[in-house]
Amino acid sequence: MTAFTERVKDTVIRIPKGRVATYAQVAACAGDHRAARQVAWVLHSSSRKYGLPWHRVINSRGHISLKPNQGYARQKALLLTEGIMFREDGSINLERYLWNPHIDM
DNA sequence: AACCTGACTTCGG
DNA sequence: TCCGAAGCCAGGT
Numbered sequence: 001m002t003a004f005t006e007r008v009k010d011t012v013i014r015i016p017k018g019r020v021a022t023y024a025q026v027a028a029c030a031g032d033h034r035a036a037r038q039v040a041w042v043l044h045s046s047s048r049k050y051g052l053p054w055h056r057v058i059n060s061r062g063h064i065s066l067k068p069n070q071g072y073a074r075q076k077a078l079l080l081t082e083g084i085m086f087r088e089d090g091s092i093n094l095e096r097y098l099w100n101p102h103i104d105m
Numbered sequence: 106a107a108c109c110t111g112a113c114t115t116c117g118g
Numbered sequence: 119t120c121c122g123a124a125g126c127c128a129g130g131t
Binding site: 022023027038058060067070072075 | 110111112113114115
Binding site: 001002004005027032034035036037038039041042045 | 125126127128129
């Protein structure tokens with residue numbers, strides 16, 4: 001496990017309840033703005049193991065990246081539970097819910 | 106060591 | 119605006 005991967009976990013854990021972050025954003029916080037795919041891989045492989053709030057990470061378009069037959073519904077349900085609202089097309093208003101590491105915490 | 110894969114992103118047609 | 123292709127990174131085979 002690389003240092004970068006460790007930082008990804010630390011970053012994800014910092015995302016506040018009721019807010020979301022994009023894969024690229026998490027990657028940037030962890031020190032490599034180009035490693036979005038690696039962030040996805042980390043969540044996929046060790047979210048359960050480390051109790052990460054994996055559902056708070058979505059793609060840059062404000063959509064859930066999971067396929068409908070995979071965890072899509074579960075992730076959406078978890079976000080709704082935290083008070084996050086979805087538009088009709090299933091997207092999230094990033095202007096409103098995106099985590100700002102410098103202001104929130 | 107080479108090759109494949111994915112819960113991503115960006116750019117060009 | 120909507121795909122498809124090409125980048126990118128690390129772990130698994």
